[in-house]
Amino acid sequence: MNAIRPRRDTPPPAPLPMPAQRFDRGQLAPHPGVAGVARRRALVLAAALALTALAAGLLAAGLGGDGWQWPDLLAMPVFLLLFARLALSAASTVAGWLHRPAQPPAPGPLRSRTALLLPLHNEDTAMVFATADATREALAQAGLAAHFDLFLLSDSTDPACQVREAEAAERLRARHPEGVFYRRRLENSGKKAGNVADWVRRHGAAYEHFVILDADSVMEPATLHALAAMMEADRRAGLVQTLPLLAGGRSRFARMQQWAARAHGPAIARGLVAWHGEAGNYWGHNAIIRTEAFAAAAGLPELPGRRPFGGPVMSHDFVEAALLRRAGWGVHMAPGLGGSWEAGPPTLAAAAARDRRWCQGNIQHAALLAAPGLHPLSRLHLLDGMLAYLASPLWLALLALGAVQAVMGLAQPGAALLALTFALLLLPKLPGLRLSARGAALELAFTTALAPLGMVTQSRQVWDILRGRDSGWAAQGREGAVPPWRTALRQHGAHMALSALLLLPALAAPAALPWLLPVALPLLASPALARFMARPCRLAGFRTPEEAAPAPLLRRAATLRQAWMLELGLAPALPPRPAAWPVLEAALAAPPMRMAA
Structure with a gap:
């Protein structure tokens, strides 16, 4: 147990054991499931398989028209793996268009107590405590204060931040004498997951549920009320994940993400609900969790081996969801609740720093894919999380193989396959046309220009991780500014160098240009793109109803x-x-x- 600095606002102890789980043994406990989910799962998976089979036939016809060469044999499995993931995403999106999840009944009076946990690590003190202040104030106005306590759980290591937090905690307690608690761990073992587990072991027995918030999370009292009521109504529910929309973005990059989340997010989330059912996933925040279930089933051990693959489980949320479902608890999503927000990264550099941690954590899941007793969809969540980052070097390899094929004068994929691929890529973006045609066009233009930068950045991150570089645990960048030219050139020098390398084959074979120019030109312009996307956004097309x-x-x-x-x-x-x-x-x-x- 970590030593805790004694404070007068620490609540009475209510310890709850939270043993570390085993990944070398385990059995899947039954769950009654959700009505109709088996049929919808079969339809979504069948549609994805049918699309992948169609793509395989079109690719074989294109590449094998002049005989099979070694680039063809390498490109075929790589493309089909990436296409299968794309096809599954498209089938899930269509399921979201067709499926309308049943809305929970209006919540009545609550019988339970729920803790709101806000883990901190060198965050913007004013932002965090203002949100805590506003949330506690709103709960009191809604008559819900007796059912929700707020815990600010600090793992901050910066001395200045620690001093600010201590002062802010005293002021917050003065404004809200009841139901607000602050503590700072002196030893930051286990990072965020360890911070939460420490709270469970000290105070978990006093609360039926807890809600995990990020430092930039905001949740309305009505949403919190509905979540607690859902947990009371379904005693088999272990976790209910909301769909947090993005809010507060100022830069072009942040506003683009904000608009996309509002335009595409609800339909994508409904698709996941349609076929994930009780075996959903957890995104680490803005979700309610049954304390008893979490303590009994989701304790995380240290992974064996050296970092970056060993040590604490970094992307703990996916693993905790898998462990809850293994123990027979339902992991659900409630995208229709609303009143749930977070903030996105303001700049390309901030997004890359966040992705670096997620990339390492998701690749770390490779050791858990074969863990006994996991639900098949839990394994799929872990695999898809890995492929979210491994896809970048795979697409880069596919691009290089396409250039080699062009230089060798080999047959290329036909127009039908390219049209099918682009159609599936664009399919999830169609709902954006209903929100704003101008916004949809802007988002498509921006994401097309930024996609090569993301591909190269993530490929480099994967390479760094595979050769043993640990990401560490830095505070997330939440405030952005336009980077100076010197900084932008330093951050994107590798992108520019790769652009020159990609264009070299075109000197020998101009036929490679169609493959290479759409990637090489954005990479060459990456410093200017980084500065452009960091500037304040005044584009009316990215305005959402919430704004x-x-x-x-x-x-x-x-x-x-x-x-x-x-x-x-x-x-x-x-x-x-x-x-x-x-x-x-x-x-x-x-x-x-x-x-x-």
């Missing part, structure tokens, strides 16, 4: 952040804000309020 009328809780948290910055002696100025946020702009422009001591 036109932000939720009161988001507005309140934004206003309180200014007050917290004043109280903590921090500079109150914010980066430039896009004019497309008229309501939130007015709230942030209001004179900062002073908080009662």
Whole structure:
């Protein structure tokens, strides 16, 4: 057990054992499942297999027309693996268009107690405590304060951040004397998962459920009420994941992601609900978890071996979901609840830093794919998480093979296969046309330009991980600024160098240009693209309904952040804000309020 700095606001101990689970033994416990999910699973998987078989036939006809050469034999399995993942995503998206999950009944009075856990690691103190302040205030106004306690669980290692947090905790307790607790661990074992497990072992027995929040998470009281009511109604539910939308983005990169999440996210999530059923996944935050189930089934051991593959389980959320389902608990998603938000990375550099941790954590799952007792869909979640990053070097290899085929004068894939591939890539983006045709066009243009950068960045991350480089545990970048040219050139020098290498085959064979130019040109322009995407966004096409009328809780948290910055002696100025946020702009422009001591 870690030593905890004694504080007067620590709640009474309510210990709950949380033993580490075994990955070398285990048995899948039964669950009654969800009505109709078996049929929908069969249809989605059959559609994906049929599309992949069609692609295999078209590819074989194209590549084998002039006889099979070694580049053809290498390209065939790589392409089909990537296409199968694409086909499954497309089939799931169509299922989301057709499936309408049953809405839970209106929640009644709660009988249970739920803890809101907010793990911290060197975060923006004003932002975090303003959100906690606004959330606690809203719970009291909704008459729910007695059913929800808020825990700020700090793993911060920066001394200045520790001092700010301690001061902010005292001020927050003064504003909300009941139901708000803060503690800082002196030993950060297990990172975020260890932080949560430490809370379970100390206080878990006092709460039927807990909700995991990220430092940038915001959840409305009505959403929290509905989640707790769902857990009370279904005693077999171990976890219910909401669909957090993105909010608060200012840069072009952040606003693009924000718009895409609003445009495509709900249909994609409904598709996952349609065929995942009770064997869903967990995204690490904005979800409610049954404390008893989590303690009994989801304790994480240290993985054997050296880092980056050994040590603490980094992408713990996928693994915890798999362990809950193995123990017979349902892992569900509720995309229709609303009132659940988070913030996206503001710049390409911030996104790459976040992806580096996720990449290492997801590749680490290779050791768990064959763990006994896991549900087949849990194994698929782990595999898909790995392929989300391994796909980049595979696409890069496929691009190189295509260039070699062009140089050798070999047959290329036919137009029908290329059309099918692009159709499946664009399929999930169709709902965006209903939100804004201009936004859909902008998002397609931006993502097309940025895709080669992401492919090369993730390929380099995979290479670093495979040769043993650990990602460490740095705080996530949440505030962005336009990088100076010198910084942008340093960050993207490898992209520019690779662009030159990709264009070399075109000197010998101009036929390779169609394969290489769409990738090489964005890589060559990557420093300018990074600066362009980091600039404040004033593109009306990326305006979402939530931006036109932000939720009161988001507005309140934004206003309180200014007050917290004043109280903590921090500079109150914010980066430039896009004019497309008229309501939130007015709230942030209001004179900062002073908080009662």
